[in-house]
Amino acid sequence: MERAAKDINDPNHEAAILAAAASTLADKERQMTYDTRLTHAIWDLATSGANPAVDLLVCLERRHTIGFRYVDITRAVVIHHGSKDTRVPVENVRWLGKTMRRCEVRVLEGEGHGLMASAAVMGGVLMEIAREWEDWMKVTGSSAGTRTEGGRRTLRERASVSAFR
16 A cells, blocks of 8 residues: 555545555455454353243243243133244243143244235134134023124124134
C-alpha cells in the first residue's frame, strides 16, 4: 500500500485506495470466519451429549411457569410425530410421552416436522376425533341433532360445530 501511495504514475492513488479496500475486506472475511467457527465450537461443546428439547423444558419449568407442567396433565393425550422430523428428534417426543401420565406417542413413518400442513395426516386425526365423538354420543345417549325447546342448539353443540368450521 505504501508503495502504491508513492507511485508517481498514479497521481489519484487509485491503486492505494484499492489495496486498502481489499485489505479491509480481507480483515472482515477473516473475522466472520473466526466468529462462525467459534460459534459452532461453542454450540458443539454446549450440546454434546445433551438433549436440547429436554433441557429447554427443564429450564422453562424451573425458572418460570409456562402455565402448566407436563407431569400434571391428567387427560389422555396422543402425540403424532414424524419419523423424519429433523427439528425435533423422536427421542425427545418419546421422553415427553413418558413424562406425561396418560400419553400415547405415535410415530408416523416418512413424515417430517410439519404434520399440521399434511392433509393426509390431519384428515386421519380429524376422522379419529369424529369416531371418538360418535362413540361418546352413543355412550351418553346424546344425539347430534337434538335441539333445545325452540329449535336452538345447546351450548355444547354450538362449540363442537364451531370447532370444525
